[in-house]
Amino acid sequence: MNLNNYETLLTEKSGRALIVTINRPDKANALSEKSFLELRDLFDQIAASRGLFAGVCITGKGDKAFAAGADIAAMNAMSSQQGEDFSALAQSVTLQIEALPVPVIACVNGYAFGGGCELALSCDFIYATHASEFGQPEVNLGLIPGFGGCVRLARCIGLGLARELIYTGRRMKADEAVKAGLVNRVFENKLLMLESALETIKVIGTKSSSAVALCKRTIQTTEAQSIEAGLLSERRSFRAAFESPHKSEGVRAFIEKRKAIFS
Ligand code: COA
Numbered sequence: 329m330n331l332n333n334y335e336t337l338l339t340e341k342s343g344r345a346l347i348v349t350i351n352r353p354d355k356a357n358a359l360s361e362k363s364f365l366e367l368r369d370l371f372d373q374i375a376a377s378r379g380l381f382a383g384v385c386i387t388g389k390g391d392k393a394f395a396a397g398a399d400i401a402a403m404n405a406m407s408s409q410q411g412e413d414f415s416a417l418a419q420s421v422t423l424q425i426e427a428l429p430v431p432v433i434a435c436v437n438g439y440a441f442g443g444g445c446e447l448a449l450s451c452d453f454i455y456a457t458h459a460s461e462f463g464q465p466e467v468n469l470g471l472i473p474g475f476g477g478c479v480r481l482a483r484c485i486g487l488g489l490a491r492e493l494i495y496t497g498r499r500m501k502a503d504e505a506v507k508a509g510l511v512n513r514v515f516e517n518k519l520l521m522l523e524s525a526l527e528t529i530k531v532i533g534t535k536s537s538s539a540v541a542l543c544k545r546t547i548q549t550t551e552a553q554s555i556e557a558g559l560l561s562e563r564r565s566f567r568a569a570f571e572s573p574h575k576s577e578g579v580r581a582f583i584e585k586r587k588a589i590f591s
Contacts, residue, residue, distance in 0.1 A: 356396035382533030397442025422450035
């Protein structure tokens with residue numbers, strides 16, 4: 329496993345958390361094809377390293393931007409086929425994040441526009457600072473959100489507000505983003521935000537990893553299902569939890585009045 333061999337990303341382990349930093353500060357951390365290829369490789373490695381990490385934080389280098397969107401200069405030279413391929417690559421990374429068995433927290437410092445906002449939307453939840461701003465400004469460029477924004481933003485904040493933001497390109501500040509349900513918590517600065525995200529991952533790391541993974545998968549798969557279909561999926565996951573050694577240990581530990589040890 330080599331998590332340090334990237335041009336556009338930095339990685340740092342902190343306990344059982346991995347901090348991933350999008351590292352193109354001179355371009356407001358704009359996401360290029362290279363960024364997504366490297367993210368794809370990184371998430372492949374994390375998925376293969378079962379149990380090594382309890383969670384991942386994604387942030388942007390510096391204080392200005394989480395990521396100011398897809399790389400506009402690169403898109404200038406793309407054909408429509410290349411544009412579709414770029415969208416497919418970026419979308420595949422968002423699906424990888426959703427499929428990861430551990431939580432991913434987007435720690436949004438500064439601007440999360442376009443692809444940056446869409447990357448954050450594919451994470452399990454979002455923390456932000458008071459300086460954060462969110463938006464899908466693609467209509468200013470004659471483009472549309474192509475990395476999941478047309479699909480995920482409405483599911484997160486509701487159709488009406490998502491339509492307004494996408495049609496107007498309006499930027500939403502952190503306080504409004506919390507009220508809209510896009511952001512869980514807002515912090516004074518990036519350091520406090522990262523510390524809190526690491527603490528959240530530390531807490532999650534003390535829980536049953538198989539139960540957390542099942543919760544993530546079940547929430548993910550049932551999101552777009554009918555209540556009946558969702559409940560069926562949940563029931564199957566509940567059964568899978570019963571089949572795990574963690575359930576035996578967790579339930580027995582409660583009855584024996586001791587702390588569960590999840591290996
Ligand atoms: N793609 C490529 N480069 C980008 C970029 C993007 N999405 N966003 C910013 N950059 C680059 C700028 O071109 C500039 O590079 P340069 O110094 O070589 O000219 C550098 O990042 C800094 O950006 P700048 O615009 O000078 O900073 P600012 O503080 O005045 O504004 C933003 C920051 C993010 C508000 C502004 O850059 C912006 O609106 N970016 C585009 C956002 C967008 O439309 N995203 C959706 C893309 S589909």
